[in-house]
Amino acid sequence: MDGQQTAVDRARASWLNPPLDAVDDGDGLEVTARGRSDFWRTTSYGFVRDDGHALLTGFPSGTAVEVTFLARFEELYDQAGVMVRVDERTWIKAGVEMSDGVPHLGAVVTRGVSDWSLSPVPEWAGRHVTVRVSRSGDAVTVRARCDDLPWRLVRLAPLDPDAAAFAGPFCCSPQREGLRVRFTGFTSGPADTALHPQ
Template identity: 75%
Template sequence: MTSPTPAPRDLPWSQGHWLNPPEQVSPDGADLLVTARAGSDFWRTTSYGFVRDDGHALLTDLPPGTAVEVGFRADFTELYDQAGALVRVDASTWIKAGVEMSDGLPQLGAVVTHGTSDWSLAPVPEWAGREVTVRVSRSGDALTVRARCEAEPWRTVRLAWLDPAAKAQGGLFCCAPERSGLTVRFTRLAVGPADTSLH
């Protein structure tokens, strides 16, 4: 698939607002270093039986017809270390997509939540330690999730339903469900027009 067009517009980190502020936030040149609190996560019920809504997310408005892009370095070492893009309506309606450590490998995946969460993933060991971009487009009743590593082609990750009338926000997220000390290097937060097609 060719790169989605037109190109999104970079946002200054100060333009977003924090849902559940992280332990530490530090600008580093053009990047943003975000340290997650131990035990932070987004999940609702399925299989594990718990509800967690204390992951960290820097969000901005995501009306219909727009897309959000998040860039970060996939430098994870511990189980469930994760970062990527989050689209959120409320505590029971959201989607997170990005890279997460599971089964000893970085995995490209998404969690879609409408009351309860699901989870899909695929191993991407070759992405370890490299820059990843996740793009979520909102068009009609659909969220289209794509991702790529550095300048490689985009991959379609997920097509998920979202009420076209819902008021949603989108942006970057990170969580550290199993440990303290996870610091994620975010390289980009951008918004722009939604992709015009699925393929």
């Protein structure tokens, strides 16, 4: 990907819905999710949930944010990755989520109501995952990879170029309390210059 990423000062980022616990040991941030935490709006399930945990920093046009994490997903809908947030009705979450007993790479794009796309990645279980969101023009490009494997394009989603947005690591545990996620990277830098690798 394009440009040099630099570490985000986690002390200067702000929690949307603080988790049960968050311990910064200098090398990473160990987050324990609250029980029945989630982000979702209406579609199919009929409920609105906006109590998941996200540590957010500014995400202006022309920038990218990367988050690397390691988690042991055990219960249905355990999830972690990156959130892009404008407000409670406009947001994107992308990362790994447990579904049907298998880790899945996916994204939820919400513009009033949520949608959801998933692809199984059983080989990613117990490994470091990096998710990258890149904002340019009227779009957010979502990519992800496991360890040092090649990047995968996950989603291209619309975002108002004039919207004030924020981005950073998120996690949720809709079915239980105690999901622990270790975030080992939280960086920002310039947006990707192309949708497809050159």
